[in-house]
Amino acid sequence: MEEKYVKEITAKSEDFSQWYVDVIIKGELADYSPVRGCMVIRPYGYAIWENMQKLLDRRFKETGHKNAYFPLFIPESLLRKEAEHIEGFAPEVAWVTHGGQEELAERLAIRPTSETIICSMYSKWIKSWRDLPVLINQWCSVVRWEKSTKPFLRTAEFLWQEGHTAHRTEEEAEEETLLMLEVYRDFVETELALPVIKGRKSENEKFAGALRTYTIEAMMSDGKALQAGTSHNLGQHFSKVFDIQFLDQDGKLKYVWQTSWGVSTRLIGAVIMTHGDDRGLKLPPRIAPIQVIIVPIFGQQKEAVLEKSRELYQLLKNHFRVELDDRDEHTPGWKFNEWEMKGVPVRLEIGPRDMAQNQVLLVRRDTGEKISVKEADLINYLSTLLDDIQANMFKEAKKFMDDNTTTTTSFEELKDVVANKKGFVKAMWCGDGECEKRVKEETGATLRCIPFDQEEISDKCVVCGRKAQKMVYFAKSY
RNA sequence: CGAGGCAUGGCGCAGUUUGGUAGCGCACAUGGUUUGGGACCAUGGGGUCGGGGGUUCGAGUCCCCCUGCCUCGACCA
CATH class of the missing domain: 3.30.110.30 (C-terminal domain of ProRS)
Structure with missing residues (x-):
């Protein structure tokens, strides 16, 4: 970096962890809360999550899944049913022991994941082979009482989605497990521009209670690996314990084969750590809350420039996620740094010099390249440019992963x-x-x-x- | 949870060694001049020093306990 633009952010090379926290706090993605290990996801950070949700949810629906919602609380007895499962989660379960002043007859766990409560319902709902497959997803938060936490990567409470499916045969369950892993791969590579390695977890690393766990692993820019998503073939472990049986076509009573799969707000952490640089966040256009930020340069023609920038905003807003930064209290230079820190993929500058030539100046966040574009070509150019940035960010990240x-x-x-x-x-x-x-x-x-x-x-x-x-x-x- | 570090207006820090009643820069508010890579001048508001207890005439400063954050390790999306 030829010049230090953003003073608030610790250089990546100097202290990667501090850099990561600085980007989150200064970029207003999240903030620490009064609750140990819990963070607040601020509007800008939450908008990223909403974009992720939209793109993922569409994929879930396309593959036949439906959303539902199960209780936050899980009775202790239910959680304890599958031995391997409870053993895996026991150290990090938060318990509710009282309702008002009264001590509960049975403690309630705050879900660390919902396999058990969902299975208890599946045993009620599934009777016949005609009821299968059951393909349900849930968007919710879960709680794991983590010993050490870090924004987005590991917090005591985090947002995620968990898919839970039940199938007639082992093959069908395996097929589903791999299908959802592929959905995740496609999602993170296409939308988040994060290259991943697709594979299976070892016995030591697999999910507590699973037959097989599959994973997509991403590489952060400090060289460390991050598990970006997992898909589990649960086999019949849970169905046997929770008695999820159906009468098959051949007249025999059989246990269902199950899967579960999830990704979380950790993915936001992955995006930050993969793409970010010393100037701050660098967001892939597909999930950026703001794709184009318009910064007017007033010069000596404030009113005319302001009018033109509003006109441009109206022109672009039906095609892109665009915002106009017409604040008077900051200089253009200040705004440039601000929006770069927040990772906006394209900055559009409009000033007297551009107006004189019916053009605008576009600046890419990923490469810093400045391009003058005629107003008439703007929409087409921008749409190509955003695709280009998305592709380039993936390419860069892939190269980094291969090189390392x-x-x-x-x-x-x-x-x-x-x-x-x-x-x-x-x-x-x-x-x-x-x-x-x-x-x-x-x-x-x-x-x-x-x-x-x-x-x-x-x-x-x-x-x-x-x-x-x-x-x-x-x-x-x- | 183990080892280490940190905690003073919103942010970054000084003050702690040698106790004497809190200061600087940025940010914020108002007015004006500015505006193509974090503008300038003037005026102004804001902290009781992470929390609790103790020593003392007097504690940001000394002692004890607690909490939070950061780093490393163990455990995990």
Whole structure:
């Protein structure tokens, strides 16, 4: 960076964590609240979430899902039914013990996730093969009493969606699990411009109570991995415990096969950490609350410029998410920094010089490039430009991920890369959880996923040297 | 939850060592001049020093407890 534009934000290179917090607070995405570990999502940050919701919800509907809402409270007995599940969540469940002054006969958990309460209803609703599949999604917040928190990435309460489906056969459930993983991949890559690795979680890393967990893993610009979304094939673990049975066509009583899948407001954190720079946030046009910010440069012709900028606003508002910053109390330069900090993809400057030539000046947030465009071409140009920015942001992020992915064939090399180079490490693995644990203990990196796109790097496990089963990704993660 | 650090107008900080009744920059308000990369002048408002307790004639400053935030680790979307 040739010049330091934004004074409020700590340089990324200086202190990545502080930079991240600065971008969120100064960019007015969120703020700390009086409640430990809980943040307030401010209007600008919430608008990003709303855009994400819209784009995701459309995809859910297109794949046949319907939204519903289940209770926030889960009776303790219900939560305890599936042993593996409660064991996984026990340390982070918040409990309600009193109603008013009276102590409850049975404690109520505040949902850390809704498998149990939803399953209890499914057992009531599902009787016949004709009732299947059940394809339900819920938008809600969940609570996990986290020990250490960080805005968007890990908070005690967070917003998410959780899909819960029930199927007639194992194959159908597996198909659904993979379909939703693909929906997530498509969503984050297309709309959030976040490249991801699609794959399966190891036994150690899978969801408590799942048969198999699939994941999309993204790389943040400090080289750490972030689990961006998960899709679980729950098998029949829950249906057996919650007695979700149906009478199949062959006259036999069978347990349903289930899935669950979710993404959360953590994705906002992923967008910040993947695309942001020293000037602040950089938002992909598809989810940016403001795609084009109009900044009038008054010069000596304040009234005329103001009138023209209002005209431009009217012209553009039916095509783009656009706002006019006609505040008088700030200079143009101040506004430039402000909107760059907030990640607005395109700035439109209009001043006396542009007016004289019937044009406007567009400035790209992603590259800083300045382009003069004739007013007559503006709408077409902008729509192409926004697509271009979206594509370029994905390309940049993809390049960063590729550049920071290293292939290793020895444990020494793996340790060295994790310690000194950061990023993802590709290596062969024998499939033994003990080798996985050794990597974690000796390097701090975890097995992020077993990618669908396999490569044969070598035939030996990077840890123990035994015959390798799979190529996997290791990385330090959030 | 373990180790370390921090907490003073909205934000960033000084004042704490050697207790004496709170200051600077930015931001904010009003008026004026300005406006193509965080403008300038003038005037003005705002804090009781994270919370509680203690020592003292007197505490932002010393002692104890609590809380929150940040970093690292353990655990997790």
